[in-house]
Amino acid sequence: MSEAPVNRILRSSIVDGPGNRAVVFLQGCNFDCVYCHNPETIALCNSCGKCLPACLRGALIRGNAPSSVEASGGPLGAVLWKKESCVFCGACLEACPRNSSPRVRLMSPGAVMAEIEKDLPFIRGVTVSGGECTLYPAFLLELGTLTREKGLTFFIDTNGSHDFSKPNRAGEDEGLLEVTDGVMLDVKADPGSDEEHKRVTGRSGYDILGLGEFLARRGKLYELRTVVSPGLFDAAALVDKTCRRFAGLDPRLQYKLIRYRPIGVRRLQAERLAVPGDSLMKRLAAICGGYGIRALVV
Ligand code: SF4
Ligand code: SF4
Numbered sequence: 447m448s449e450a451p452v453n454r455i456l457r458s459s460i461v462d463g464p465g466n467r468a469v470v471f472l473q474g475c476n477f478d479c480v481y482c483h484n485p486e487t488i489a490l491c492n493s494c495g496k497c498l499p500a501c502l503r504g505a506l507i508r509g510n511a512p513s514s515v516e517a518s519g520g521p522l523g524a525v526l527w528k529k530e531s532c533v534f535c536g537a538c539l540e541a542c543p544r545n546s547s548p549r550v551r552l553m554s555p556g557a558v559m560a561e562i563e564k565d566l567p568f569i570r571g572v573t574v575s576g577g578e579c580t581l582y583p584a585f586l587l588e589l590g591t592l593t594r595e596k597g598l599t600f601f602i603d604t605n606g607s608h609d610f611s612k613p614n615r616a617g618e619d620e621g622l623l624e625v626t627d628g629v630m631l632d633v634k635a636d637p638g639s640d641e642e643h644k645r646v647t648g649r650s651g652y653d654i655l656g657l658g659e660f661l662a663r664r665g666k667l668y669e670l671r672t673v674v675s676p677g678l679f680d681a682a683a684l685v686d687k688t689c690r691r692f693a694g695l696d697p698r699l700q701y702k703l704i705r706y707r708p709i710g711v712r713r714l715q716a717e718r719l720a721v722p723g724d725s726l727m728k729r730l731a732a733i734c735g736g737y738g739i740r741a742l743v744v
Pocket of ligand 2: 532
């Protein structure tokens with residue numbers, strides 16, 4: 447049975463795929479986006495203990511039980527989170543020097559489904575986000591299968607670093623595309639420019655548009671997503687380049703244009719980024735419209 451570090455489970459969301467959905471946020475990301483709105487989901491906790499004094503509720507303890515995170519915790523034991531004592535004040539996140547969180551649970555797909563089970567009559571499906579959820583393909587495959595068995599749809603929110611067109615070496619993702627009803631794909635910067643892509647995400651560009659095309663041709667691409675901040679990159683050029691590739695591929699495809707907002711970013715360089723005005727967002731939406739792609743500005 448596969449397990450993955452779960453940062454949190456949102457019982458209801460109407461912005462993470464079609465309809466009302468449960469959203470599972472996995473911990474760990476292979477990108478380091480300059481504007482990340484959930485920076486505490488990027489790194490795995492190493493149980494250094496620097497957040498322990500920040501918790502005034504006794505919700506963090508040293509323990510010898512396997513931690514919900516990667517490290518054993520060394521001779522002092524892992525840092526463990528007692529959910530029942532936590533008031534979600536966020537002080538531990540502020541104290542962590544590596545953008546991690548001690549509030550992470552290592553969960554099996556079955557345990558996640560058991561937590562979601564009580565909401566099944568009210569939701570249309572499950573979306574897995576992150577961090578970067580495709581770092582855990584075996585977990586996704588199992589959770590997707592369980593979700594489909596319940597008659598619900600299964601969506602994945604990804605930065606596109608996982609190549610759905612080829613099974614990975616361990617074969618853990620064999621069948622993942624079949625159990626996935628839709629993918630929300632981030633187009634974060636011009637994939638053809640290593641300089642721009644590195645500046646925005648910390649990683650070189652790659653064939654994200656090719657991956658998107660592969661998904662769209664199979665009816666699996668639900669949404670493209672770009673976060674817009676003037677001065678960070680040429681958003682109009684990126685949206686135009688992207689739409690040109692996807693025009694006519696799938697009439698259901700939508701492009702979510704996300705206005706950068708300095709909320710939850712918690713990193714100095716992100717706080718300095720510019721917030722786009724209405725005129726730029728309208729211009730981007732018009733570019734999408736010109737290619738017959740529905741834009742959703744948020
Ligand atoms: S959450 Fe951060 S500060 Fe706390 S133990 Fe883990 S790495 Fe250390
Ligand atoms: S969020 Fe929870 S674990 Fe973190 S400091 Fe606050 S009470 Fe403690």
